[in-house]
Amino acid sequence: MTIAILTGLILRHFISITKNFDLGYQFCIKYFLKWGIILLGVKLSLSEVLDFSFNSLLVVVPCIFFTIFLVLFVGSYFNIPKKIALLIAVGTSICGATAIVATAPVLKAKKEEISFAIATITLFGLFAMIFYPFLANFLFSNNSLAVGLFLGSSIHDTAQVTGASLIYDQQYTNENVIKISTVTKLIRNTAMIIVIPFLAIKQNKVWASENSLSSILKLFPLFIFGFIFFIFLRTFGDFLLIQNQYSFYYFSESQWNSTVLFLSSISKSLLTIAMAAIGLSTDIHSIKKMGIKIFYFGFIIALFVGILSFSIIKFLIL
Numbered sequence: 307m308t309i310a311i312l313t314g315l316i317l318r319h320f321i322s323i324t325k326n327f328d329l330g331y332q333f334c335i336k337y338f339l340k341w342g343i344i345l346l347g348v349k350l351s352l353s354e355v356l357d358f359s360f361n362s363l364l365v366v367v368p369c370i371f372f373t374i375f376l377v378l379f380v381g382s383y384f385n386i387p388k389k390i391a392l393l394i395a396v397g398t399s400i401c402g403a404t405a406i407v408a409t410a411p412v413l414k415a416k417k418e419e420i421s422f423a424i425a426t427i428t429l430f431g432l433f434a435m436i437f438y439p440f441l442a443n444f445l446f447s448n449n450s451l452a453v454g455l456f457l458g459s460s461i462h463d464t465a466q467v468t469g470a471s472l473i474y475d476q477q478y479t480n481e482n483v484i485k486i487s488t489v490t491k492l493i494r495n496t497a498m499i500i501v502i503p504f505l506a507i508k509q510n511k512v513w514a515s516e517n518s519l520s521s522i523l524k525l526f527p528l529f530i531f532g533f534i535f536f537i538f539l540r541t542f543g544d545f546l547l548i549q550n551q552y553s554f555y556y557f558s559e560s561q562w563n564s565t566v567l568f569l570s571s572i573s574k575s576l577l578t579i580a581m582a583a584i585g586l587s588t589d590i591h592s593i594k595k596m597g598i599k600i601f602y603f604g605f606i607i608a609l610f611v612g613i614l615s616f617s618i619i620k621f622l623i624l
Contacts, residue, residue: 308436308473308476310578310579310581310582310585311432311435311436311469311581311582311584311585312436312585313582313585314581314582314583314584314585314586314587314588315432315585315586315588316585317585317586318585318586318587318588318589323586327586328587330583331583331584331586331587332583332587334579334580334582334583335465335580335583335584335587338576338577338579338580338583339464339465339468339576339577339580340529340532341529341532341573341576342468342573342574342575342576342577342580343464343468343488343529343532343533343573343577344529344532344533344535344536344573345536345569345570345572345573345576346468346484346485346488346533346536346570346573346577347532347533347534347535347536347537347539347540348536348537348539348540348566348569348570348573349481349484349485349540349566349570349573350485350489350536350537350540351537351540351541351544352537352538352541353541354485355489355537358451358454358455358486358489358490359489359493361451361455361623362455362458362459362486362489362490362493363493364618364622364623365455365459365490365615365618365619365622365623366458366459366490366493366494366497368614368618369399369459369460369494369611369614369615369618370399370400370494370497370501372610372614373395373398373399373607373610373611373614374392374395374396374399374501376607376610377391377392377394377395377398377607378391378392378395380603380606380607381603384599384602384603385599386599386600386603387419389413389414389415389416389419390415390419390422390423390600391603392409392413392505393406393409393410393413393415393419393420393423394406394423394426394427394600394603394604394607395607396408396409396498396501396502396505397423397424397426397427397462397463398427398430398462398604398607398608398611399494399497399501399611400494400495400497400498400501401462401463401464401491401494401495401498402427402431402462402463402464402465402466403424403427403428403463404463404464404495404498405498405501405502406420406423406424406427407420407424408498408502409502409505412502412503412505413505422597422600426600426601426603426604427462427463427604428463428588429601429604430462430604430605430608431461431462431463431466431608432466432584432588434460434461434462434466434470434608434612435461435466435467435469435470435473436470436473438456438457438460438461438470438612439457439470439471439473439474439477439478440477442456442457442474443474443477443478445616446619446624448478448480449624450480450482450483450486451482451486451623452619452620452623452624453474453480453483453486453487454471454482454483454484454485454486454487454490455486455487455490455615455619455623456615456616456619457470457471457474457483457487457490458471458486458487458488458489458490458491458493458494459490459491459494459611459615460611460612460615460616461491462608464491464492464495465580465581465584466584467487467488467490467491468484468487468488468491468577468580469577469581469584470487471483471484471487471488472484472574472577472578472581488533492530492533495530496530536569540566542554543557543562543566544562547559547562
């Protein structure tokens with residue numbers, strides 16, 4: 307996974323790649339990534355999700371609340387335009403570029419403001435995706451729950467969280483981290499339906515318009531429901547296997563386990579392709595243009611989220 311990301315970044319930076327390929331990269335990120343995450347649900351049973359969902363909420367909710375509060379405070383200190391600051395806040399605390407694009411219409415943000423916010427999220431998210439798995443192992447000594455909560459709550463984008471958890475699994479052979487971090491991140495994603503309307507009301511004093519609501523619904527990560535569907539599929543299949551010795555009255559135990567393993571391997575393959583596409587689609591030159599103040603601002607916010615996530619896990623969960 308790490309090799310796929312870094313190879314993509316290096317190729318994009320040092321080799322002139324025509325923009326004709328950009329549609330292919332975006333297709334991989336948009337569809338391969340989503341289907342990879344959807345199929346990850348087959349690794350989880352409903353009981354496992356319920357075991358750590360409360361802990362995920364305990365970490366996610368304070369991280370979102372305090373991040374937005376800090377952004378409003380620190381943004382004024384750095385003289386960062388309020389709209390850029392808020393876009394970076396929702397991108398950092400909720401779900402990266404998707405949250406930024408969904409929030410932009412209700413804030414009436416300009417194209418340049420959106421680009422700066424996405425560039426900031428991309429830069430620090432990529433850094434976190436590659437280095438946080440190793441940091442998490444150092445901080446939590448391969449504790450599945452703690453590592454999964456940390457990766458799922460401190461890294462910005464869904465793709466980046468998925469990549470980080472897969473890197474962790476490949477380095478330290480701990481598949482439970484993938485399950486916990488994915489559920490934690492998807493819980494963060496659902497906060498869009500609360501946080502974005504709140505910001506719209508706060509920014510515009512009244513709820514913006516039906517167009518704003520529809521834009522949020524269109525950008526809401528519906529693949530979450532696909533992920534949940536496969537969780538229920540796995541749970542029901544396991545239940546039937548115990549009750550009738552056949553899953554869905556057709557699959558024997560070995561066949562059912564082989565099917566789960568096959569879907570899991572497809573998921574990993576799709577996610578690896580998506581990670582390579584992220585590297586290939588990241589234009590380092592455009593990130594350089596965002597300005598030193600926004601760079602420092604993004605760094606402080608990303609660092610704050612990481613420290614806050616670590617502190618909550620260390621003192622409330624463990």
